[in-house]
Amino acid sequence: MSNEHDDEEWDRNLIARLKETDKRNQGSPTLLPEDVQTRILKKGKRKNRVFIVLVSLSTLFLVVLLLISYIYSNSLFVTRWFQPNTQAALRITSDVIQFTKPGVTASSFSGKNSFISWTYTFELNELVGREQQRVGTFQDNFIFSKLTGKFNWKDGQHRTPFNFHYPGGTYPEGSDINSIGWNILQKLPEGTVAQLAISLARPMTHDDYYKLIKKYDVTTVWLAIDTGIEKELATRNPVLGNGLVFGYAPDALNYGENGSGSFTIEVNGEGERRAQTFMNELQYLIEHPKWTNTLLSSIQVEPQVRGVTLEQRYSYLEKNGIKIYGAVLTGPTKELLKLQEEKEMNSPFVGTIDWWNWDQQNASGIEYSY
Structure with missing residues (x-):
């Protein structure tokens, strides 16, 4: 002052x-x-x-x-x-990926949010022998409640060698798909493991399939399911591969009642329980059409199946039952080669090959960074 x-x-x-x-x-x-x-x-x-x-x-x-x-x-x-319902987002994304990508499953995830958006990043893996190998990531991007999805494959690309011959379909003239896979396995050394897609001579129930496969020391990674459109697709495509097939990874499903809890299932068998759990997951996706259809449209871009709805597939399965016409397997290469003697199996396609890891001892002497 x-x-x-x-x-x-x-x-x-x-x-x-x-x-x-x-x-x-x-x-x-x-x-x-x-x-x-x-x-x-x-x-x-x-x-x-x-x-x-x-x-x-x-x-x-x-x-x-x-x-x-x-x-x-x-x-x-x-x-x-x-905020998106986290559990719903994770369940829907995991289901859509495993149903449409043979051999690929979404495992661990991380999430982060910014001003008006949420992002979930899933690790994508394939089982080769006893080891999960990372093949890329998948991102769920939410802006408010609007979802977009995107694959980010390792090294920018993903090899999709898994193809299936639908029972009764014709082979292209001069085709050697019934022998080339077996020839590859024969040339591989005994100390290796591999992935193998095989087709079945006839559609099988879960019980029929697991009764056939349990004689071999292999793991079933993925099952190709007849959802009512495959027979028609087979008239235009000698083999059905990425974008045309639909199925599921048995070990990626939650066998708890109503999706609660994570309960195991027998290595082979329990066909009715497997079938019901698969149908439950389809029903869950149908009950969440907004996110499910968005992801399907970004993943399943093959024009021949773009117009096919989950409701159509579910209705067919409910009426005709679940039938398997192919599977992705993994195990020792020489054990997979034994399947050549099965008249019920044909059209082998070999996937990733790795060194023996089928019965490794527990890891010891490993030094970690802290």
Whole structure:
């Protein structure tokens, strides 16, 4: 308060002195005394400092306000109102991938959210022998509740060697698909494991299939299911592969009642339980059409099946039962080669090959980074 009073008094004196100086120097430029100039400069600097402080405080206040608004709006609009149902998103994505990608399953995932979006990233794996090998990732991107999905394959590409010959379909003239797979397995050394897609001579129930396969030391990774459109597809395609096949990975399903809990199932057998669980998962996807259809449209881009709905497949299976016409297997290469003697199996397609890991000892002597 004192400084303001002094400034006002000084200003009045300055005006009086300027008038007096003006009278004495009429007709010549008016020069301010040195002490006056100094006082004016100091006053200007002081006001400039005050202005800078006020601007800085205003800017800081605005930044804090924006930060608080961001945190609040993120919590309010995304977390409280538009956050996707995490369990539903994970279940739907996992099902759609395993139903449409032979041998590929979505395992662990990570999630993060930003201002108005959520992202879930799934690791994609294939079983080769006893080991899960990562083949890429899949991203669910939610902006509010709108979903988009995208594959990010390892090294930018994914090899899809699994093809199936539908029972009764014709082979292209001069085709050697009934022998080339067996020839590859014969040339592989005994200390290796491999993936193998095989086709069946007739559609089989779960019980029929597992009764046939249990004689061999192999693992069933994926089952190709007849959903009512495959017979027609086979008239235009000698083999059905990626984009045309539909099935499921037995070990990726949850066999708990109503999807609650994660319960195991016998290595072979329990056909009725497997069939019912598969139907339950189809029904679950049908009950969530928005997300399911979005993912299907981004994954299943083959024009020949784009118009086929899950309701059509479900209705056919409910009426005709679940029949298997092919499978993806993994195991020791020489054990897989034994399947050549089965008249019920044909059209082998060899997938990834790796060194022996079928009965490895428990890992020991491993050093980890912490």
